[in-house]
Amino acid sequence: MHALEISALTKTYRNGFTALKGIDLTVEEGDFFALLGPNGAGKSTTISIITSLVSKSSGTVKVFGNDLERRPMQVKRDLGLVPQEFNFNMFEPVEEIVTNQAGYYGVEKRVAQERCEWALKKLGLWEKRRAVARGLSGGMKRRLMIARALVHSPRLLILDEPTAGVDIELRRSMWQFLREVNAAGTTIILTTHYLEEAEQLCRNVAIIDQGRIIEHTSIKQLINQLDRETFILDLAAPLGTAPALQCGYPLQLIDETTLEIEIRREQSINVVFAEFTALGIEVLSMRNKANRLEELFLGLVERGEEK
């Protein structure tokens, strides 16, 4: 079953700006799905339409087979949203924010309190349950929104840049938690600017640009499209110029102890190391210049803009 099925979705705002130009998108039940795109591409508009915060101009949205227009209450019941901006009452205690949200979905108080305790403990907020929300750090506020979105046990959880501004340690613990939520059966749609995040968490991906879906595939297949990678090599001894390699791979000296090399998918990296050994160049370490998905993403967006 499709958790989400969008067809021919368009949105033109009152000021005449067309944010979505006919989007088709499907997300399977149980998937961990990434919706990627540059700023202003239409990600947030898409999410806002699915969650009834923005009215669509045309097209259809179905959540677990329920049409948003015909059965809005069923659609809403199945959805949980973690928005990009903080959208809770800063003057309310943490526990109240979460249990109130459960109440809006008709969850009995006792059950709401149990679920609230589970979510707050999982997200490391239990000690802060009586604190007023405005006193929380940015990372805590983000986690509070995740707890709130989960308290009514939604079947589809939508996260709009949930780890923006969160430090790496906390981000990784949030990833772990979201993996657990997904493994327990909740379908997750994630938008993020951290492409590493999408690569780490998601199985399928859609890339949206200028109101159109320009790619809709699995993360694996997307990465397979990458035909070259750039590596940074840290050298043990300084070099005056970049060595000329017989293999002909493009090589550039960044500074006297750092080389940059571009290698295509079908090329072997062993050849490079064999030549370095012959030339007496010792490599201390090697890393990707940029995230692979990031390179691919930029390439796709650029090609989309050229079209």
Add this chain to the structure above:
Amino acid sequence: MDLRTYRIAFTTIVLKEVRRFARIWIQTIVPPMITTALYFVIFGKMIGSQLAPIEGFSYMDYIVPGLIMMTIISNSYANVVSSFYGAKFSNYVEELLISPIPHSLILIGYITGGVARGVTVGVMVTLVASLFTELHFHSLWVSLSVVVLTAILFSLAGFINAVFAKSFDDISIIPTFVLVPLTYLGGVFYSVTMLPGIWQTLSLGNPILYMVNTFRYGMLGVSDISLGTAYAVITIFIAVLYGYSLWLMKKGVGLRG
């Protein structure tokens, strides 16, 4: 969604609203008590003692119902306008908009919160009034019914103000330039029969006149307006404002892009 779910959702909104004004009681409950006490001291005791009785009642007794009604009007209005605009301003109205609660239930939840504050403040002001004069209730049913209906009406008006408000200034313009003048000219401090002909006729266009007089009837048994007319006017106003509020919500005016 079944009735049980709706009941829980409705109770959640109402309790949230009640907790909100109870948490800031020093700003919501105490000021109207102090203001009304000052009215009783200045108009009731100091000036009122120099005035002739109106319709057989001392001036203090005559203005008590109007002053109680004035606080109910301003507090039920203020509660909904500030709460709903605050929810819009800080975007936490989205918590409600994404949840499976019908628009009518959200509206009724906020209105009930406004009524709760109006009635709470009304009771507190009545207690203050009892310190200055002996209170009578000619008809408790009329008194209670008009209090609730008035609080509903002005909660709805506050909701509409909040929907259209784009800044915090916008939520104080209507109370300052419309609500206060209408209340003062709605027979709180005088009987409309004391006004010259044309002003009496013009006063009949002021809905607050009907509420103040009905409540005065409930307490003292005297009114410038017939009860039937008063209830009809109040009910029509409620029906129109409720329909309009619901339409605004369904259209997403000021709420959805």
